[in-house]
Amino acid sequence: MTDAVDMRVSIGALELKNPVLTASGTFGYGLEYDDFFDVAVLGGICTKGLSLEPRHGNAPARITETSGGMLNAIGLANVGVEAFCTDKLPKLRERGVTVVPNIFATSVEDFVSLAERLDGEEGVAALELNVSCPNVDHGGLEFGCDPVAAARVTAAVRAATRLPVWVKMSPEAGDLAGVARACESEGADALTAINTIRGLAIDIHSHRGKIANRTGGLSGPALKPIALRMVWELSRAVKIPIIGIGGVSTWQDAVEYLLAGASAVQVGTASFVDPRAAKHILDGLASYCSQRGTTPEQLTGAMI
Numbered sequence: 001m002t003d004a005v006d007m008r009v010s011i012g013a014l015e016l017k018n019p020v021l022t023a024s025g026t027f028g029y030g031l032e033y034d035d036f037f038d039v040a041v042l043g044g045i046c047t048k049g050l051s052l053e054p055r056h057g058n059a060p061a062r063i064t065e066t067s068g069g070m071l072n073a074i075g076l077a078n079v080g081v082e083a084f085c086t087d088k089l090p091k092l093r094e095r096g097v098t099v100v101p102n103i104f105a106t107s108v109e110d111f112v113s114l115a116e117r118l119d120g121e122e123g124v125a126a127l128e129l130n131v132s133c134p135n136v137d138h139g140g141l142e143f144g145c146d147p148v149a150a151a152r153v154t155a156a157v158r159a160a161t162r163l164p165v166w167v168k169m170s171p172e173a174g175d176l177a178g179v180a181r182a183c184e185s186e187g188a189d190a191l192t193a194i195n196t197i198r199g200l201a202i203d204i205h206s207h208r209g210k211i212a213n214r215t216g217g218l219s220g221p222a223l224k225p226i227a228l229r230m231v232w233e234l235s236r237a238v239k240i241p242i243i244g245i246g247g248v249s250t251w252q253d254a255v256e257y258l259l260a261g262a263s264a265v266q267v268g269t270a271s272f273v274d275p276r277a278a279k280h281i282l283d284g285l286a287s288y289c290s291q292r293g294t295t296p297e298q299l300t301g302a303m304i
């Protein structure tokens with residue numbers, strides 16, 4: 001009887017059919033997972049981070065498994081915004097997928113150009129600003145760790161588009177609440193939290209880093225308690241909705257994030273373990289809500 005549950009959630013003015021999305025960089029451009037399930041049933045998909053020009057990313061090895069998670073230093077390899085708009089978006093639109101492009105740039109001007117390019121495209125539900133990538137030399141953490149810089153990017157993108165603007169928080173920001181409030185006051189519609197935390201893994205035989213970049217972003221279950229705590233703190237610092245990310249692998253994880261104050265969650269690394277993870281999490285959450293006679297919206301912030 002799970003279809004009786006109203007799974008819709010509001011992220012500001014945007015209504016999503018349910019609170020389970022996929023996280024940027026872990027679900028390609030969405031249709032790669034079409035053989036496994038109908039990705040249009042999800043609340044949305046956040047694309048791999050898009051830049052103005054295509055990028056090859058960092059040299060391999062770019063990922064390695066760690067206890068409780070993985071490290072990645074992909075370096076934002078992507079097809080570029082133009083190819084996304086012409087090759088990927090029309091298929092997603094046709095299939096009724098809720099698409100949230102994740103965008104990345106090394107300057108405020110380029111963030112604006114990306115937002116302007118995507119603004120005119122039918123089928124884009126919101127933009128997610130990646131100001132928190134730990135794996136590139138310029139334009140990643142510089143924006144996301146400094147309230148003034150984060151505010152500048154948010155304000156410029158806000159002025160350049162009518163689309164809802166989501167800003168992705170870095171766990172490495174010393175003053176996370178300050179960054180969050182700066183983004184909120186410049187018109188961000190929602191915060192997504194969190195991106196990966198820098199980690200290191202060393203091969204004891206070669207004495208080299210296990211990934212070529214040496215450090216990489218830690219994701220997966222190891223991140224969850226930290227991310228959950230940050231979502232909880234953010235929910236007290238701002239009034240705009242928060243979308244929780246970090247180690248969401250089961251529907252129980254999703255429930256925890258909602259209770260901590262998230263309005264929705266994104267599933268990342270779990271899709272590498274099970275390509276149907278997001279669908280399983282959605283089904284499990286619906287059945288939990290049905291059994292308890294509640295809705296995801298009622299669970300948000302309900303931790304006692």
Ligand SMILES: Cc1cc2nc3c(=O)[nH]c(=O)nc-3n(C[C@H](O)[C@H](O)[C@H](O)COP(=O)(O)O)c2cc1C
Binds near residue numbers: 048130
């Ligand atoms: C291989 C890989 C690539 C990623 N690429 C991006 C990206 O392009 N943009 C972004 O904002 N986050 C990126 N992320 C971060 C994820 O979206 C997410 O914030 C992080 O992995 C934590 O969630 P998880 O523990 O569920 O994986 C990437 C993560 C992984 C593992």
